Amino acid sequence: MAGDPKWLVLLPACATPPSAHAEIYLGVTEAQQALLPGRELIAFDQTLNAAQIKAIEKHAGVKVRQPQLKAWRSSEGEWFLVDQVLGKHEFITWALALDMNSKVLGIEILEYRERYGHEVRNRNWRSQFSGKSVVDAVRIEQDIKNISGATLSSVHLTQGVRRLIATHALVLADH
Amino acid sequence: MRSSSPTTEIVRCRPALGTYVRIAVAGLPQHLATRTIDSAFATVERIEALMSFYRVDSQLHELHRNGLRRWTPISRELSEVLALSKKLYSASAKVFDPSIGGKMMHAGLLPLIDDLPEPDLKADFSQLSLSPGFARLRRPILLDLGGIAKGYAVDRALATIRKSAAVRASVNAGGDLARFGGEEIIALQHPIAGRGPVAAIKLSTGAMATSSDHYARLTLRTRNDNQPSHPSAAITVLARRCALADGLTKIAWLHHDAATVLRRFGARALRIEVNGEVVVLCG
Numbered sequence: 064m065a066g067d068p069k070w071l072v073l074l075p076a077c078a079t080p081p082s083a084h085a086e087i088y089l090g091v092t093e094a095q096q097a098l099l100p101g102r103e104l105i106a107f108d109q110t111l112n113a114a115q116i117k118a119i120e121k122h123a124g125v126k127v128r129q130p131q132l133k134a135w136r137s138s139e140g141e142w143f144l145v146d147q148v149l150g151k152h153e154f155i156t157w158a159l160a161l162d163m164n165s166k167v168l169g170i171e172i173l174e175y176r177e178r179y180g181h182e183v184r185n186r187n188w189r190s191q192f193s194g195k196s197v198v199d200a201v202r203i204e205q206d207i208k209n210i211s212g213a214t215l216s217s218v219h220l221t222q223g224v225r226r227l228i229a230t231h232a233l234v235l236a237d238h
Numbered sequence: 239m240r241s242s243s244p245t246t247e248i249v250r251c252r253p254a255l256g257t258y259v260r261i262a263v264a265g266l267p268q269h270l271a272t273r274t275i276d277s278a279f280a281t282v283e284r285i286e287a288l289m290s291f292y293r294v295d296s297q298l299h300e301l302h303r304n305g306l307r308r309w310t311p312i313s314r315e316l317s318e319v320l321a322l323s324k325k326l327y328s329a330s331a332k333v334f335d336p337s338i339g340g341k342m343m344h345a346g347l348l349p350l351i352d353d354l355p356e357p358d359l360k361a362d363f364s365q366l367s368l369s370p371g372f373a374r375l376r377r378p379i380l381l382d383l384g385g386i387a388k389g390y391a392v393d394r395a396l397a398t399i400r401k402s403a404a405v406r407a408s409v410n411a412g413g414d415l416a417r418f419g420g421e422e423i424i425a426l427q428h429p430i431a432g433r434g435p436v437a438a439i440k441l442s443t444g445a446m447a448t449s450s451d452h453y454a455r456l457t458l459r460t461r462n463d464n465q466p467s468h469p470s471a472a473i474t475v476l477a478r479r480c481a482l483a484d485g486l487t488k489i490a491w492l493h494h495d496a497a498t499v500l501r502r503f504g505a506r507a508l509r510i511e512v513n514g515e516v517v518v519l520c521g
Contacts, residue, residue: 068521070476070506072423072438081434084425086260088251097272151431155258172251172258179434207438208249209260211474212427213450214412217253 084177086208091158091173095135095143098160098169104135104143107238115234123229125222134235141168142235144227148219153178157220163236165228170220247406250275254282255388256292257412261395264419265405274402278395278409285391288316289383291339291348301373302339302354302380309372319383319390319481320368326386326485327363329502333493334485337363339380348382389447389484392416396480409480416445416480429472429510437508437516445480448472449487470512476521477505490519 089097095104111119111130119127133145140163147154153176160168247264248271261278263271288297297316304310312320326334340357342348355378358365365377392409396416399407406419415424421442425435429450439446450472473490477483486505490496497520500507506521 068506068518070440070521071508071516071518072440084434086249086251088249170252172253175251175258177432179432207423207425207435208262209408209410209415209417209422209424210427210435211410211413211415211424211439211446211448213429213431213448213472214257214414217257220253220258 082179084175084179084210086175087173088175089158089171089173091145094145094158094171094173097171098158099137099141099143102137102139102141104137107134107136107235108132109134109234111230111234118233119226119229122233123222123225125226125229127226127230132230132234136235136238139163142231144231145173146223146227148223150175150219151177151215155220157223159224159227161228161231165232165236167224167228170224248272248275250279252279254279255286255391255411257388259395259412260410261399261408263399263402263404263407266403270402271404274399274404278398281395281398282391282409282411285315285387285394288313289319289387289390291351291382291384294351298381298383299351299354301375302378305373305375306355306378307374307376309369309374311371312373314371315390315394317368317371317373319387320366320373320381322390322481322485323363323383323386324366324368326489330489330493330499332362332364334385334489335363336381336383336385337361337365337379339382342382343380354380385488386481386485388412389414389416389445389480389482392480393445413448414445414480414484415441415447417441418443426474426508426510427472428514429470429512433514436510436514439474439476441476444476444478445483446474446476447480447483447487448474449484449491451491472510473507473519474510475500475505475507477503 109132116127135143142161144159147156155172156174157172159170162168247262248268249262251258251260259282261275263274287293290296297313301310323336340359343350357380358377361377361379365375365379367374388411392411392414393416395409408417424439424441426437428434428436451470473487475483475486475490482503486500489499490507493499500520507519509517509519
């Protein structure tokens with residue numbers, strides 16, 4: 064394409080298309096401090112049994128795909144949970160803080176991961192860039208953090224919140 | 239205490255606006271950065287509560303309920319979004335028209351909200367009147383601000399961050415992005431989910447929005463069921479403000495001479511085809 068505008072960055076002709084994109088926002092401890100600052104949290108990990116799963120699914124109207132619960136309880140009766148929901152093709156790790164009445168105190172995304180299909184890895188993808196001047200030699204997987212494209216809906220996360228609120232009410236709140 | 243260089247960046251991601259919102263702030267010590275980010279997320283939440291069609295008690299629905307033939311007070315934010323919508327409506331010869339809420343609801347594309355006046359499906363956006371701090375509907379229309387409110391929320395969130403001493407920041411709501419400070423390379427994805435980036439944009443201070451033909455298909459469905467569906471592609475618009483970029487992506491999809499309209503707003507745009515080809519539309 065002759066006369067490409069300066070604001071359009073062409074990726075180096077020698078580059079291989081990226082296989083994944085990932086960003087880590089918070090570790091578990093950082094997220095605990097962010098959502099429940101100053102609290103001492105005690106781990107309460109458990110595995111949901113079939114009866115509990117059935118009750119949660121009925122109450123929340125959402126399937127339980129992972130019976131393992133990663134949960135922490137504060138002395139004030141607040142709960143911190145780490146969970147995963149589906150993004151586009153990979154899982155998003157996130158954390159939810161609830162007060163003793165199952166009210167949401169906060170949500171933070173811990174990790175976002177995306178894996179790309181192999182369709183891009185072909186001659187045609189590269190050939191559109193051959194012979195063009197390279198503006199910057201960037202390594203896409205590492206240097207580019209922001210991405211624009213068709214919006215990823217957070218509906219799975221909304222369902223996850225409902226599922227964890229039901230889990231808290233039915234399984235955790237008694238502790 | 240560790241000092242922060244201008245490059246020290248704090249990044250957080252939370253669900254909002256029906257998507258994932260990523261906010262990055264650089265140049266502040268950690269405790270100030272997280273407080274600034276919290277304020278920015280609070281701004282996003284406030285805008286969503288005002289304008290969402292999905293929130294039963296949004297100010298948008300208050301306008302629908304109370305504003306029929308009656309001047310109704312509205313917030314500065316809603317006022318700004320409606321004013322920009324009017325600008326885009328006239329600049330696009332009525333192609334950009336948020337009064338599709340009624341048809342969208344009837345088509346099941348928006349939730350059924352109680353206590354709304356039965357919309358006059360023949361009326362259009364010209365039935366909305368604006369006066370500083372007030373709005374009025376001459377005929378019962380239902381507004382869907384989904385084509386512009388997300389971009390507006392991004393702008394307001396960034397404005398919140400600008401009040402701090404941050405040297406660099408970006409707000410990215412599912413691809414609707416605004417930033418200031420330094421320069422960044424932002425990847426543009428292939429229109430088909432999961433295929434990865436095919437191009438990238440160099441952006442310093444400004445905004446961008448990307449829209450696939452999904453929205454255009456929805457809008458066309460509600461306008462005229464005989465319209466052929468567009469081939470799958472994605473259009474990215476760059477503009478000074480995200481609300482403008484957001485609105486212009488809809489015009490880019492629906493207007494027969496979109497490049498002319500976009501140029502009038504000083505916007506740039508490109509289109510990524512389903513075969514990965516990148517076509518510059520203007521700029």
